[in-house]
Amino acid sequence: MNRLWKGGEPFIWLTGAALAFSLIMVAGLVILVLVNGLGFFWPSSVVRVRLDDGRALMGQVTEREQVPQPGAPPGTPVRYRIQLKVGNRDLYGADFVWIDEAKIVQRDEPVDALLVERREWGNLYGFIQGVRDGDREIAQGPAEGWNSLQVHLPDAQAVVDEIRRVEKKEIGAINYAQERLRLHMKKLALEGRQDGAEVQRLQEEMTQWSARYRDRESRLAELRERSRYALVVVTADNQTKELPLAQIVRAYRPNAMGLAAKTGLYLSKVWEFVAGEPRESNTEGGVFPAIFGTVMMVMIMSLFVTPLGVLAAFYLREYAKQGPFVSAVRIAVNNLAGVPSIVFGVFGVGFFIYFVGGSIDRLLYPEALPTPTFGTGGILWASLTLALLTVPVVIVATEEGLAAIPGGLREASLALGTTKFETTWRVVLPAVMPSVLTGLILAMARAAGEVAPLMITGVVKLAPALPVDGFWPFVHLERKFMHLGFHIYDVGFQSPNVDAARPMVYTTALLLLLIVLILNLTAILVRNRLRKRYALAMF
Secondary structure, eight states: OHHHHHHTHHHHHHHHHHHHHHHHHHHHHHHHHHHHHHGGGSOOOOEEEEETTSOEEEEEEEEEEEOOOTTOOTTOOOOEEEEEEOOOHHHHSOSEEEEEGGGEEEEEOOTTOEEEEESSSSEEEEEEEEEEETTEEEEESHHHHHHHHHHHHHHHHHHHHHHHHIIIIIHHHHHHHHHHHHHHHHHHHHTTOOSSHHHHHHHHHHHHHHHHHHHHHHHHHHHHHHOOEEEEEEOTTSOEEEEEGGGEEEEEOGGGOOHHHHHHHHHHHHHHHHHSOEETTTTEEOOHHHHHHHHHHHHHHHHHHHHHHHHHHHIIIIISOOSHHHHHHHHHHHHHTTSOHHHHHHHIIIIIIIIIIHHHHHHHOGGGTTSOSSSSOOHHHHHHHHHHHHHHHHHHHHHHHHHHSOHHHHHHHHHTTOOHHHHIIIIIHHHHHHHHHHHHHHHHHHHHHOOTTGGGTTBOSOOSSOSBOSSTTSBOTTSOBOOHHHHHHHHHHSOSOHHHHHHHHHHHHHHHHHHHHHHHHHHHHHHHHHHHHTTGGGO
16 A cells, blocks of 8 residues: 555656546636537527417427426326517517426417517517518518519619618718818817818818718718518417518418428528628627627737747846845735636726726827717727736746746857847847746637726727728727627626526637637647747757
């Protein structure tokens, strides 16, 4: 027994078991997210049920569970209930209902059952009654109505896309130009220049832009006039709903679709989730603005935290005289890694937003006050806050790498006549780059998942404009942004429609894990290449 303990085999088994347990927990978490996230987009069958009280409901079964029966005597039959997504929120007031299976007297899957994904009010389940063009009925019945819907829906969606393009691109550019002119005229007024050639020129430009705005408004009115077609749907309980085709995202009949058709629809919905914009209080649609904001914030944070952390580590290890002061600094750096993230957020609000941003506004943008430009939350201040949050990780990792470099490597370089700076720049820095990237990997992983400091430094529930667009200076670091971590929090805990939001939480979490994995793998590949390149320099 003593030989067993002295040989260290129990500790080997213990560490191996701990590693296996950790991997099992991580794998279980990933599998849970995969199962609940990826299944959200699959077009499951539409079920129609008739209950013993005469009611008829139709929708998609989302869950089945055992009905609790506390205090029931032994031998009581087990009862089950199903959760049915009935949609039609404008008709029923709720998307989901629980139905006791014992109350179901008839259950079938009608082939002509229609599922309509709408821009508002969630899904609509029912049967096609007809298609109308204004007051004129152009198709009647399920078969004729379905064929007419396939013809007119693409045109209606093209009109909607054109309306959005005119609103966001053309009218957005006009509004941007008018705002710039307004601020310019206000700046001249602050300088005491109420009239003159410059003011007159700006007023003429404003008049021209106003004329263009009226022209674009006329164009929007024409486009909306073209959206006359409407789909008439009758629900399972014989309620009639007339739905404009412009409100339809997609319409399909899941019970009539084969495996290939369902797979194609599944892939299109996945692409919409990745590349589309959110709708219905972020419970439907896509998360592209959140993806863009998350990646951009991590990239900006990396640009700040890497040089700051590396310079601090080089000074502490290579230049500073070792003693009580340097030891105290190292202790402070290690303690910073344990400070709650919300404390960094409060510091970011006080220092970056109110002090730095407010000073920038007073110096460079006085004409925009009291509306702040940089003196409010934005992606720049959020990135700087997270850079401060993660800089201890980079410092510690870089210092460990510097300590591992053989002293003879520095001495050999200095013996060849190089200066201290040349040795640091050309010998030590390349050799420590793998350790720098290790710290950066850890910093990016933590920054991508942080939410608390972002909530008070720039992240919002919905950001209609991305931080990057076609207007000068093209990259707008002062703008607020969306973030996948905050999106998960908002959808999971702030949504009024919990059951509808739950699948979106899993899919967004899966996407966040995938983005962190891609960022980390990229940094790991670069680190491994650097390790191979400078492996010989270490010995």
